[in-house]
Amino acid sequence: MLEFCQFGAGRIGAIHADNIALHSGATLRYVVDVNEAAARAMADKYGAQVVSTETALADRAVGAAIIASSTDTHADLIEAAARAGKAIFCEKPIDLSLTRVESCLEVAKEAGVPLALAFNRRFDPSFATLQRRLAEGEVGEVEMVCITSRDPAPPPIDYIKVSGGLFRDMMIHDLDMARWLLGEEPVEVAATASCLVDPAIAEAGDVDTALVTLRTASGRLCQISNSRRAAYGYDQRIEVLGSKGMLRAENHRPTTVEAATGDGVSRDKPLYFFLERYAAAYKAELDAFIDAVSSSTEPSPGGYDGHAALRLADAALQSFKEKRTVTLVW
Structure with missing residues (x-):
């Protein structure tokens, strides 16, 4: 025990x-x-x-x-x-x-x-399956990764003031996912960002809308889209284009029911909150940690992954502020 x-x-x-x-x-x-x-x-x-x-x-x-x-x-x-x-x-x-x-x-x-970092999205059943099939070579060599991560609404301003900013607080999850899916460390980071959701976020010194492009040494590309506002719910999608095809993980919805009438075709909005969307991932990540400790194996993701994701977040912030592509040496 x-x-x-x-x-x-x-x-x-x-x-x-x-x-x-x-x-x-x-x-x-x-x-x-x-x-x-x-x-x-x-x-x-x-x-x-x-x-x-x-x-x-x-x-x-x-x-x-x-x-x-x-x-x-x-x-x-x-x-x-x-x-x-x-x-x-x-x-x-x-x-x-x-x-x-x-x-x-x-x-x-x-x-x-042992030190494990709680990058829970690696343990989401859909994302984990996508990564496994990618690693098995189902769609060939990775060429492009597209990650969409948009919150339904921004957090309180008091939180934003101490969060470290969008790149370190919100996008850091997506930067970890990018490393995991690309299979190589990004060596170039280019970022642009704006404050389009709430002027108070800009007054707090942060942004609420951002795009980041990553490039690895072999030329693999990743684009990350972040926003603090998505009126339709919690938007969490991944697409990977490979030399032999594509893998895609879509949003989770409360039900799979789709209505088709004379007025059009409709279905449920994506789940609204991250605690609902990633409930299975939170359980799986802790189960994996307990299993690793019990079997004396190294947990993953670990401390290095936390360091690497923060390096990318800092590089993205630097790129945005300096309006240039930042180069990283690993």
Whole structure:
């Protein structure tokens, strides 16, 4: 039985706590959160205890730590958990500073503990199937990848102010997907962006609409389309063009019912919220982490993937600000 301590009892933390409870080989032992009421509610629900960071990490019965607290706490908690010998499952990003991420990864490496990054979209059943069939060569060599990721509405301005911006907060998921699907590291990044949804986002120093083009050393291309607004729902699509054909993963909808009448053909809008759209992915990613720890294998995606995605996000931001293509050496 793998016992967890969890940092963070908010929206994402609640998802992870539910998925621990659903796994026959795991249990939640401790909850740590600055919001004592939220921590108490979660602990009471799962028979856990509310304790301090020090108490949670000092308990040798605890084998793993979930870090689902605010971004500014991630790096410190990773280092503390690593030094305590805990396997670590951390929400993205590790930190908003590449230098801080690098020092954090070094601590985890020296401690010899597993570190998984919660890039949950790799575990979405549709996307995972697409990637598997791509790797099996069904459509030949990858030539172009198109990733569409658009939120139904922007998050609160207070969140945007501390999020690190669209490229580091929202697009970082798509940049990880791009690396995964391209099968090669992008060496050129070109970005353009605007603020078309809410002027308050621009006043907060961010953008809400962006396009990024990536190019690998062999010439493979990827285009990522992001927007903080899609009136029709949560838009999550992937298309990969290969030398022998194409693979595509479409939006998920509440039902598959389609109506055809004299007025036209209609069907349900895409699922509205990311917690609904990626419910299966959240469960699968934690199951994969538990399996990796239990079998003493390296979890994936890991710390390097978190670092690489942040490098691409920083390059995209630099490209946008400097109005030029940024070159990366890996």
